[in-house]
Amino acid sequence: MSNEQALIAYTLRLADNALILSQRMVELVAAEPELEEELANANFALDFIGQARMLYSRAAELEGQGKSEDDFAFMRDENEFRNLLLLEQPNGHFGDALVRQYLFEAFYVHLLDALTRCSDSGLSEIAARAIKEVTYHLRHSAQWLIRLGDGTDLSHERAQKSLDDFWRYTGEMFAADEMDLTIQAEYEGPDLAAIQELWRRDVEKTVSEATLTLPKDQWMASGGKQGRHSEHLGFMLAEMQYLQRSFPGASW
Amino acid sequence: MVGAELDKAQVYEWLALVPDPEIPVLSILDLGIVRDVTVKDTVTVTLTPTYSGCPATEAIESDVLAALTGHGVDDIVIKRVLSPPWTTDWISDDGREKLRRYGIAPPSRSREIACPQCESLDTERVSEFGSTACKASWRCRACLEPFEYFKCL
Numbered sequence: 001m002s003n004e005q006a007l008i009a010y011t012l013r014l015a016d017n018a019l020i021l022s023q024r025m026v027e028l029v030a031a032e033p034e035l036e037e038e039l040a041n042a043n044f045a046l047d048f049i050g051q052a053r054m055l056y057s058r059a060a061e062l063e064g065q066g067k068s069e070d071d072f073a074f075m076r077d078e079n080e081f082r083n084l085l086l087l088e089q090p091n092g093h094f095g096d097a098l099v100r101q102y103l104f105e106a107f108y109v110h111l112l113d114a115l116t117r118c119s120d121s122g123l124s125e126i127a128a129r130a131i132k133e134v135t136y137h138l139r140h141s142a143q144w145l146i147r148l149g150d151g152t153d154l155s156h157e158r159a160q161k162s163l164d165d166f167w168r169y170t171g172e173m174f175a176a177d178e179m180d181l182t183i184q185a186e187y188e189g190p191d192l193a194a195i196q197e198l199w200r201r202d203v204e205k206t207v208s209e210a211t212l213t214l215p216k217d218q219w220m221a222s223g224g225k226q227g228r229h230s231e232h233l234g235f236m237l238a239e240m241q242y243l244q245r246s247f248p249g250a251s252w
Numbered sequence: 253m254v255g256a257e258l259d260k261a262q263v264y265e266w267l268a269l270v271p272d273p274e275i276p277v278l279s280i281l282d283l284g285i286v287r288d289v290t291v292k293d294t295v296t297v298t299l300t301p302t303y304s305g306c307p308a309t310e311a312i313e314s315d316v317l318a319a320l321t322g323h324g325v326d327d328i329v330i331k332r333v334l335s336p337p338w339t340t341d342w343i344s345d346d347g348r349e350k351l352r353r354y355g356i357a358p359p360s361r362s363r364e365i366a367c368p369q370c371e372s373l374d375t376e377r378v379s380e381f382g383s384t385a386c387k388a389s390w391r392c393r394a395c396l397e398p399f400e401y402f403k404c405l
Contacts, residue, residue, distance in 0.1 A: 036389065040381030043305075047385060050305030054334070125335040129304055132337055132405060133385060140381050 006182040007120060008062045009082070010189075012072065013179070013225065014123075015055030016083035019073055020233070021104065022048035023240050024091055033094055040140060047133040051126065058122045074244035078233045085224040086169035088233045092162070095148055095155065099162035102141035103203070107173045109134045110198045114190035118183070142206050149210025156211065163207070164215050171220025174199075179225075258325065263289050267297070270319050273308045274384070277354040280312060284342025287333055294327040295320060302338050303385045303405075340386065340405050357390065357401040365401050367392035377401075 001009070025045035032038040056069035086104055091097040112134055115127035148159040174196040176184070183189035207214050223229065243250055267286055272278045280286055280299070288298040297316055301309045313330050320328050340359040343351075348358035352368045360366075364373045372394035379389040380403075387400045 036379035036381065039383045039389075040379070043381070043383070043385055046305030046307065047303060048305070050301075050303065054304060121335075125333075129301075129334045129337045133303055136381075136385065136405075 001179070001182070003182060003186045004062070006179050007123075007187060008059050010179055010183045011055055011059040011062065011123060013082040015052045015059060015072065016081045017087055017104075017108075018048045018052035018055060020081065020083040020236070021087040021101075022046075022052060023236060024087065024089075024097070025101075027091055028097060044133075044137050044140070047130075047137070051130045051133075054126045054129070058126065062122070070244065074241045075248075078229050078237055079227040081229065081233060081237070082225055082227055083233075084169070084172050085221055085230055086166060086172065088224070088230060088236060089166065089169065090232055093158065095158045096162045096165070098141060098144050098148065099159065100166050101137075102145050102206070103166055103170055104173075105134055105138040105141050106202050106206070107170075107195065107199045109138050110195045111190050114195065117188060118190075119188045123187075145206055145212075146210045149207070149212040159210065160212050163212055167215035168218060168221050172222040172224060175220070175222055175225075177225060258291050258295065260289055260291050263291060263295060263297070263320070263325075266319050266323055267316065270312070270315050273311045273315070275351070275354065275356070277350045278343075278347050280316070282344050282347030282350060284344065284347070285312070285338060294329050295325050296329045296331060298331040298333055300333050300338050305385075338405075340402065343402075351402060355399060356387070357399060359402050359404045361404065365390060367395060367397065368399050369397045370395040375399075 022045045025041055025048065029038070029042050029045070032041055052073070053069050056072045059072065060067045060069065084104070086100060089100060091100075109131065112127045112131040116124050116131060118124050118127075145159065148155045150156070151159075174192045176192045180189070180192055184191055204214060221230075264281065264286075267289070268279050268281045270280050272280055272283050272285075275283075283302070285300050285302060286297065287300050288296075290296045297320075299309075299312065299316070309332070313332070316330060317328060343359065351358045355368050357365050357368045365375050365377075366373055367375050367390075370392060372392055374393040375390055376393060377388060378391050378398070382388045382400060386402055386405055388403050389398065390401045391398045
């Protein structure tokens, strides 16, 4: 894989993360426990959709084959998506969705920070725009994690279970594969080992403030970054892509 | 009409009449999203989105196009730039006053947020995460009116 190809694939990977997470968040629209959360969630989802659009457009521009953001989002099959397994996991209850959000955003904010300094101006500009949004999302998810963990016995118990359930998907974020290493070496991209340390430090602090227990080191699931997904992604794409698959090129 | 017959100030005057679709009391100039205007053979207007997912981005671009073609400009390029990212510091003073009159508390570096209705400082935050990324929900304890506060971003 040439450096240029790695950059395109890497940009698509970032775009897939943003799109798949936003689609999960969209499923929560009209299902949040209170109005303020309804507004917050819908707007956060919109930020991620916006980031996905910018990243897909950038990948299309680099590729130069006349594809559009929609071609990437709607016309690819699940094995072509390169998002993290964590992000495609079903929403579950409010605490589940929230913990998934927190674990990712605590990582993503550091990843974006590193990307603002990468040598590809397309990526660094998108990262500079996105980090302002994700810093703000992270305030929301961290505050909620603390509120749930340090809340009632029931909310504490459920938040702990959510944390335990999702923990096995966090290893993939930091497992650098060839593509991550190419971006790091050739484009002054993120150092995932350094980001893992920052993430671990932040998560330990928030989890302890939430009076929760950090799960023990364990076997970590992986494969999403290489296109090997859990069974959940296919169902998700079936719903998300239905219109463009049934009526290719439909627009409004 | 081509760019050569125009001056930049004239283009800015026209842009000052293009409203922001979401907060129509503000023009796109008040909001600070017009980054640059160049007038040569073509008129180039450079815009920046307020945030990534802003659904108004396309609407604003087509409004700018319509405003300029409406004044007979036929060679127009609209550019979108991300860097440096928009901040609320770019909202003009005039824009801040318009926001307040509209019922939205303008961004403030102060810890105390004045109620846009009665100007009382006895206000409280209901939710930091409001109806758009740039707004928080607040309430005035004096006049009891809920209001939106345009956060510093």
